[in-house]
Amino acid sequence: MxxxxxxxxxxxxxxxxxxxxxxxxxxxxxxxxxxxxxxxxxxxxxxxxxxxxxxxxxxxxxxxxxxxxxxxxxxxxxxxxxxxxxxxxxxxxxxxxxxxxxxxxxxxxxxxxxxxxxxxxxxxxxTAAELRLPLERVIAAVDLLEAGSGVLSVALTWASALRPRQGKAWLTALHVTSAPGDDAVRRVGEEVRRARARAGGASFVEIDERLGPGSEAAEEILRHAASDSADLLVVGTRGAYQPASGLGSVSAAVARATPCPLLLVPPAMWMDQDTGRA
The missing domain is CATH 3.40.50.620 (HUPs)
Structure with a gap:
């Protein structure tokens, strides 16, 4: 990747x-x-x-x-x-x-x-809203499918590269699920560890592993972005599988109402992570 x-x-x-x-x-x-x-x-x-x-x-x-x-x-x-x-x-x-x-x-x-x-x-x-820099609070929507790994890796590297020079950035790895529990917690933790390994550790970024309960992923993502006053929201797209719009239903719904700048991670960024090619 x-x-x-x-x-x-x-x-x-x-x-x-x-x-x-x-x-x-x-x-x-x-x-x-x-x-x-x-x-x-x-x-x-x-x-x-x-x-x-x-x-x-x-x-x-x-x-x-x-x-x-x-x-x-x-x-x-x-x-x-x-x-x-x-x-x-x-x-x-x-x-x-x-x-x-x-x-x-x-x-x-x-x-x-x-x-x-x-x-x-x-x-x-x-840029649905003013881009505040440096980045202090970033939210990455992690779906625990193949897109989720790419989204978290991109979010982590952006947070690390664009953080305050004399401080830290906070990254929330948010997974929305209708079945929260130990297994979901474990899998989010595994994604975070893999993302850190791919990004070489990404120093000075604190990661908050968070579960958002519910079946309406877009609504929950938007709620967390608003409540956290996020500087950036990072969401994966499924354009390769959504030829009509270029977006999946969650990313399209988030794009309609995002309260902050939205970084869309396309399929080319996460489809082939094991070969080293984006």
Missing amino acids: RLLTLRSVLVATDMDQSSPSALVGAARLAALAGATLHLVHVADRPALGDEARLRELFEKAAPDAPRPESAEVVYGTPAQAILDRAAAVDADVVVLGPHRGGTGQTGELGSTAASLVRTAACPCLV
Whole structure:
């Protein structure tokens, strides 16, 4: 499994009212991680001055941020064009605003982001709210299936890399189950130990292993995110098995109502953990 490096951050903007949160979040993320920042906008047709307007939009949203490494206006199907640009800049994360061509069927996430997470090779950060950095409180939704291991590993490496420089980050490994008990506790503990081993220990991150009772996973995840005032919520997607929306039902429901930025971990991040390839 490929763990976090955050050397390259790509922010995709449609240059509308949802753009500032994504631009500011991406700028803060790149600055804290020491990563290069790249901007991309997918347009229907070429227009003179598009790239200049893209840079102006960034400078207005994040006037104190370092200048981005690149600002490209590309053409084509939005999701595929963003994926192509992510590959070109070797992006470690794609940052999106909450609305990108939504039809109402995929909630606040939008159809472009829903398509992205089906085939993305890196996590997708949806800035549904202001991204507070450094990260102090992170919640990872762990389903104890193959996606759960990838989600916890990504959450742990993000928490470790983006924690306060002189302090710790707190990571909650949350598993929602209608049958809480010793077996569930044991399995969550095993996932945590495996994630720590894959991440090389991830120093200065305290992990809270928590069971959320109930059958409505999305509601319970959202409740914990709100009550903990989480800086980041990390959820796996099942895009490989959900061709209509690109999301599983839980991640889609969480995306509709998340009170904090949402990091979506696509199948490419967890499907092949034993070979060392993301």
